[in-house]
Amino acid sequence: MPEKFDVVIVGAGPAGVSAAITTSKAGLSTLxxxxxxxxxTKNMFGGIVFAKPTAQIVPDFWRTAPIERRVIEYQYWLLSGESHVSISHRNQKFAKELNSFTAxxxxxxRxxxxxxxxxxxxxxxxxTVTGVLKDSRGAVNGVTTDRGEVLANVVIACDGVNSLIAKGAxxxxxxxxxxxxxxxxxxxSLAKEKIDERFNLRGDEGIAIMIYGGREEEFAGFIYTNKDTISLGIGAIMSDLxxxxxxxxxxxxxxxxxPSIKPLLEGSSLREYSAHLIPEGGFNKIPPLYGDGILVAGDAAMLVNALNWEGTNFAMYSGKFAGQTAIEAKKNGRFDSSQLALYKQYLEESFVLKDLKKFKDVPHYISTHRQYLTLYPEIINTIMYKFFEVDGRPKEDHIREMKKEIYNRRGRIGLLLDAYGLYRRAT
Amino acid sequence: MSDQTQPKGAQQQALRSASFQQSPDSQSESSQKISVEEKLYLAKYKLDERPHLVIYDQSICLKCEQINGTPQPCMILCPADVYKWEDGKRNVVSYDNCVECGACRIICPYANIEWKYPRWGRGLSLRYG
Incomplete structure (x- = not known):
């Protein structure tokens, strides 16, 4: 007979570990x-971690956690061919009361x-977990691995974006x-002093830069400062690529x-190259979150708010809720899907599903209205160029050209529709 | 979208052509580029002798090549150059390059890739992540 646990969790990422902390603290046997x-060692993200959700799982985590830097400045860039327009916010409040940190x-x-x-x-x-075990009624009651089988009252699939466990089940x-x-x-890698100097940082202050633009494919990129390394990444929707x-x-x-990015990396040396998928389908594409004997959390359940660059905290919260659901199920001695439906209720009552529901149409809207990322960054860059350009011609000419840039390339009605369309879906 | 709009000013056109219209290979930086192969040498890697990526049916890859041309979707998307089209008829899988992202499995129009994780902690180990 294989060993049996109250809870078997697949994957020790932010979702799985949050679930494990929750269930083991309540005395459930947890594997x-x-x-x-x-x-x-198999995990990759941008990335920054938000502090308050982390403190929900591990209070006072900052005393011992391997934090790289406290983010005191956030920047958004709209990137064009040889320019960018940025909006940034730097605030010492972020240093005093930790909002997010690079990691x-x-x-x-670990x-x-x-x-x-x-x-x-x-x-x-x-x-490696290779699949789920099911009892004679079809309820999940354990997992198979490359080293043997383990039984469980509840399996929590936190196996990441590929979600092979839920698919296999x-x-x-x-x-x-x-x-x-x-x-x-x-x-x-780059010396800490160099990073401090280059990004105007002191001590453990850090910066997060999020970059949008479109060549033919729409992309989103990021730059994060760590202690003595810099993370740079870029992603695009797979069908676009x-x-x-x-x-x-x-x-x-x-x-x-x-040219806006190259100087930031000067003198550094490459330490690691990696790739990862991000589930960005949003609310409308969330798969079933529970079944008989099984719960799905984190990336595996497509719980990512791509619009706000939030994934780790969604993983932590959904993991915690899955853990709480397992605790209630154990109390009631029932692990069928009607009992485990409590998980969805927890998620619905929290920001996890509230936020995803709120922005449910944005992913589809942006991807089917390509002007937002393939046209506007360019228009805005051209306008800013004309705004700052001094060339001996009257400002009147510049303003006329700025207007022309918008009207020729998108049109007055298009501009209004785009502003309204985004406002309606994102607010 | 922008291609359908009115003729642009010369300045705008210059801006555009100086920017995104180049193919990545035509950039002046190309000589300094590190290949993906070289980048992968930086990673810690332990081989699982049993391939964790397997093409179910090579004739489907051939059909895909006839429809989509080459590089096929798996070869475009794979960030680690795992898939190579050889002799105009065979999809050769260097699974020891794999960074375990899963893109090939999802993009394959014919679900023709058996995709598993390596066993026993083998495969790629990130040091930063």
Whole structure:
């Protein structure tokens, strides 16, 4: 007979570990199965982690967590061919009361999983879960791995964006390329003093830059400062990459050589290259979140708010709610889908599904109205250029050209429709 | 979208042509570029001798090539150059390059890639992530 646990969690990422901390603290026997050498070695993100959601799982986490830098400045860039327009916000309040911090998954997730072990969860690594076990009624009651089988009252699938467990259990079909972004990232080492100087930072202050634009394919990029490394990445929707035959690695090389970005990386050396999928389908594409004996959390359940660059906190919260659902199920001695439906209720009552529902039409709207990312960044860059350009001609001429830039390229009615369309869906 | 609009001023046209219309390969930086192969050498990697990526049916790849041309979708999307079209008839899979993202499996129009994770902690190990 295989060993049996109250809860078996697939994957020691932010969702799985949050679930494990929740259930093990409540005294449920909890096993976390991780396929990497140790938690974090298979994981990749931008990235920044938001502090308040993290504190919900591990109060006072900042005393021991491997934080890279506290983000005190956020920037949004609209990138054009050889220019960018940016809006930035720097605030010392972010230094006093931590809002988000930069992190590296291989370090952060390892520490995070140690917190689950300290709460009493059992962690096994270097073990790949290959599928679920079902009882005679078809309810999930365990998992199969490359080292054998384990039984569970509840399986929580936190196996990340590929979501092979839920797919294998028959809960949903393969994702569609139009709902998934492919991001590639590089990490460069650079002396801390150089980073401080280059980005106007002191101590453990950090900066987060989020970049939008469109060549043919629409893209989103990012730059984050870590202690003595810089993370640079870029992603695009998979169907866009395929349509325009753009290789993600070429997109990364292109943004690296952009004149606004190249100087930021000068003198650094490449330490790591990685790639990861981001589930960006939003509310309308969320698969079934629970079944008999099984819950799905984090990326595996497409719980990402791409619009606000939030994923890790959605993973942590959904993991926590899945854990709480398992605790209630154990109390009632029932693990069928009507009992586990409580999980969806928790999510609906929190920002997780509220936010995703609020912006449910935005992913589809932006991807079917390509002007937002392929045209406006260019128009705005041209307008700003004309605004600052001094060339001996009267300002009247510049203003006329600025107007022409908009009217010729989008039109007055188009402009109004675009403003209204976005306002209606995003507010 | 912008292609359908009225003729643009010469300045705008210059801006555009100086920017996104180039193919990545035509950029002046290309000589300094590090290849994906070289980038992958930076990673810690332990081989699982059993391939975790397998083409179910090579004749489907051939059909895909006839319809989509080459590079096929898996070859465009793969960020680690795992898939190569050889002798105009065979999809050769260098699964030891794989960064385990899953893009090939999702983009393959024929669901023709058996995609698993490597076993026993093998495959790619990130040090930063």
């Amino acid at each position: 976390v199965i991780e396929r990497g050498d140790f938690p974090g 590296l998954r291989a370090r952060f997730d 520490w995070f999983a140690q917190q689950a072990e300290a709460s009493g969860a059992t962690l096994i690594t270097k073990t 028959g809960m949903h079909e393969e994702w569609k390329p139009q709902d998934i972004a492919l991001a590639v990232k590089e990490t460069y 395929a349509k325009y035959k753009t290789r993600p690695q070429d997109l990364l090389e292109w943004i690296k050589s952009h």
